Structures are given as C-alpha cells and as structure tokens.
Amino acid sequence: xxxxxxxxxxxxxxxxxxxxxxxxxxxxxxxxxxxxxxxxxxxxxxxxxxxxxxxxxxxxxxxxxxxxxxxxxxxxxxxxxxxxxxxxxxxxxxxxxxxxxxxxxxxxxxxxxxxxxxxxxxxxxxxxxxxxxxxxxxxxxxxxxxxxxxxxxxxxxxxxxxxxxxxxxxxxxxxxxxxxxxxxxxxxxxxxx
Numbered sequence: 451x452x453x454x455x456x457x458x459x460x461x462x463x464x465x466x467x468x469x470x471x472x473x474x475x476x477x478x479x480x481x482x483x484x485x486x487x488x489x490x491x492x493x494x495x496x497x498x499x500x501x502x503x504x505x506x507x508x509x510x511x512x513x514x515x516x517x518x519x520x521x522x523x524x525x526x527x528x529x530x531x532x533x534x535x536x537x538x539x540x541x542x543x544x545x546x547x548x549x550x551x552x553x554x555x556x557x558x559x560x561x562x563x564x565x566x567x568x569x570x571x572x573x574x575x576x577x578x579x580x581x582x583x584x585x586x587x588x589x590x591x592x593x594x595x596x597x598x599x600x601x602x603x604x605x606x607x608x609x610x611x612x613x614x615x616x617x618x619x620x621x622x623x624x625x626x627x628x629x630x631x632x633x634x635x636x637x638x639x640x641x642x643x
Contacts, residue, residue: 455479459487469495494577499548500536501583502633503558504613504643511616511643512556512587513630515607516598526626532609532619533627536580544581552585556608557596560585566636571628580629584642613643 460475475489503512515532522529537551545563553559566582598604611619617634619625625634637643 464491469493491575492577493575496538496540497544497579497581498536498538499544499551499581499583500534500629500633501548501552501563501585502534502637502642503552503556503560503585503587504637505587506643509613509643510610511613511634511637512558513609513611513616513625514555515609516605521626531627532625532630534630534633536629539581545583548581548583553593553596554599555596555604555606557594558587558591559593560587560591562586566633569632582629582633582636584633584637613637 455478457477458474459477462473462475463470464473465471471491471493473489473491475487477485478488479485504510512535513532514535515530517529518526518531519529521531535548535552535555537547537555539547542550545565548563549560563583563585566584568579568581570576571578571580596606596608598606613634616625617638620631620634625631
C-alpha cells in the first residue's frame, strides 16, 4: 500500500552506467498537514544477500578480503575490506543467490542456509535491501579455492578466522564493513560459534 502522504511528481535518470542513479521530485505532507516539494537522489543497485559461514566445533568463521574503490577514495589507505561473503540477487531469490555467491567467493558448497533478517543498509541514498543469512560449514563442503568470478573482475581472498579474532577485528578497525559487523555481533549474541 502506497503512503498517501507521498506523491512522486518526477523521476529523472542521472546515470544508468553500472547501476541506476535517479533524481526524484516528490510532494511530502508534513505532520502539520502542509505539503512541501523535495528532491532526492536514489541509487538503485538491486537487492543483495550476505552470509556468515561458521564452524561451531572449530570456533571459526569464513570471511573475505577484497579491494573496494569507494572506501579507498574515502580515506581507506589500502582500499582493502574484510567482509562476509555477499552478492547482488540479480534474477535469483535471496537463498539461491547466497548459495551461488558462497561457492564463487569462498569455494564452499553449502545447501542449508538460515535466514536471519533483512535490512536497508544506507536508506538515505541507496534502495538496496540486504538479506542476512548464516550457515555451518566444514572442510567436506570445500569444492574449490573460491576467489570470485574472473569475468566480474573479482579478486577475493578467503579468510578462515577464529571467531574471537574476527570479533576483535571490529574494535581494532580491521573490520569496518557494516554487514559483517552485524553478522559477527549476531553470532556473538546468539552463541553461533
């Protein structure tokens, strides 16, 4: 159901290169009943999924490390980010997407995943809803080295870390990725590992 206090009057595509950047003009009814016109830009890159792979007996998690240009141009000197495995849904449902991304990025072929929650990661400017998952892994599920897909120009390092080490990397600033922090905190609060 649409919000009766919002009326979109114009949408202009500013960029349709990698994903779509739109400038949206809309009327917004304020709490005093008056209306005002506002303009905002919204970046539509599709929805995504992210997963925390964990091994309870070993007390380990699988994370990835890769270069992220936006962080580099905003002060991250190396541009490298330690993250949970993630990807865009494209045409898949969230569960199929995260199974595919897990195998491509980490080399683990998982079958059972648990949906944890979903969240908007940057609702002031990005349309993406991110679906959060967890799954147990063990060495028998390893089918390749992972590292990503060449045609997508991915160059991903797979990390197997002790859960306490990974959790400590939040405090040291080695992990600055919001989705990964959320999953590690979920694991800690819910005693997954």
